[in-house]
Amino acid sequence: MIPRYYVVAERDHExxxxxxxxxxxxxxxxxxxxxxxxxxxxxxxxxxPALALARAFECSVEGVEIEPAFQTAALERAAARGLSHLVSFRLGDASREELVPESYDAALCLGASFVFGGLADTVDALAPLVRPGGYVAVGEPYWRRLPLPEDYEDRDDPFTTLEGTVLVFETAGLPVVSLIASSEDDWDRYETLHWRAVxxxxxxxxxxPDADEIRSRHERWKWNYLRHQRDCLGWAIFVGWKRP
Ligand SMILES: C[S@@+](CC[C@H](N)C(=O)[O-])C[C@H]1O[C@@H](n2cnc3c(N)ncnc32)[C@H](O)[C@@H]1O
Known part of the structure; x- marks a missing residue:
């Protein structure tokens, strides 16, 4: 289960x-x-992401998602776009999935490395699942500048610099071959859609009964974003290559 805040705040997110x-x-x-x-x-x-990739590249995408409301939305959106023959969305805890080694051309984990306990563990979990010559792509935050302000309440989050993030992949034996970083516009679109939805x-x-809790999380994160996060936190998709 994820906090209900996310179901409320991300109900309009594409x-x-x-x-x-x-x-x-x-x-x-x-x-x-x-x-x-x-x-x-x-x-x-x-x-x-699965629908965008399936539509553009006609690839098949297997999704695993723990939140029933999100999985249902994904299934409905796939049907509405005529993509159900290419995509599947399974309900479950991805950290407990038993998946066949070397059976994918690419494994993605966009914005959810916490599922495996952090970036290094995510790379370690996904690399065996892709074939030699395949890719592991992780969307991950990184600190844009250090030191972080003393009053930044998320300063203990387990992120590192851009260079440090790439190093995690390379230490695991996967050279990073692509980096697709977020712009300020990407951040503002993502963050402010939360504001409107909430x-x-x-x-x-x-x-x-959850209104007070959702309001308080919303206020805290909105001001945190405006004060520090917009300036200090980057996000990028890092693509590691599994050498043949
Ligand atoms: C930041 S969202 C990213 C969603 C999607 N990757 C995207 O880019 O649109 C993180 C997602 O992780 C899901 N999640 C959290 N813990 C999970 C777990 N143990 N197994 C599978 N999904 C999980 C949440 O429900 C949420 O949908």
Missing amino acids: IQNPTSEQKLLLLGERLELGPSSRVLDIASGRGG ERWLAGNRGD
């Missing part, structure tokens, strides 16, 4: 990360996807 469809298409090119490609999408959310939900659900 893509639940600070990136864009255009950047996901660039990712698909860098992953060399085509109609014969098999892609694993860990923490597939409402299906945004305000609208609160206005229509005043008596809801």
Whole structure:
């Protein structure tokens, strides 16, 4: 189970990360996807990345997602776009999935390395699943500048610099062959969609038992974003190559 805040705040998100469809298409090119490609999408959310890749490259994408509301949205969106023959979205905890080694051309984990306990463990978990010559793509935050301000309340988050993030892949034996970083526009679109969704939900659900908790999380993260996060936190999709 994930906190209900996310279900409320991300109900309008096409893509639940600070990136864009255009950047996901660039990712698909860098992953060399085509109609014969098999892609694993860990923490597939409402299906945004999987649907964008399947539509553009006609690849098949297997998503695993823990939140029922997101999995349902992904299935509905796939059906509405006529893509159900290419994509599947399984409900479950991705860290407990038993997946066949070397059975994917690419394995993605966009914005969810916490599922495996961090970036290094994510790379270690996904690399065995892709064939030699395949790719592991992880969307991950990184610190844009150090030191972080003393009053930045998320300063203990387990991220490192851009260079340090690449080093995690390379230490695991996967050279990073692509980097697709988020712009300020990507961040603003992603973050401010939360603001609108939460305000609208609160206005229509005043008596809801979770309203206070959702309002307080919303306020805390909104001001945190404006004060420090927009300046200090980067996000990028890092693509590691599994050498043949
Ligand atoms: C930041 S969102 C990213 C969603 C999607 N990758 C995207 O880019 O649109 C993180 C997702 O991880 C999912 N998640 C969290 N823990 C999970 C787990 N143990 N197994 C599978 N999915 C999980 C959340 O429900 C959420 O959909």
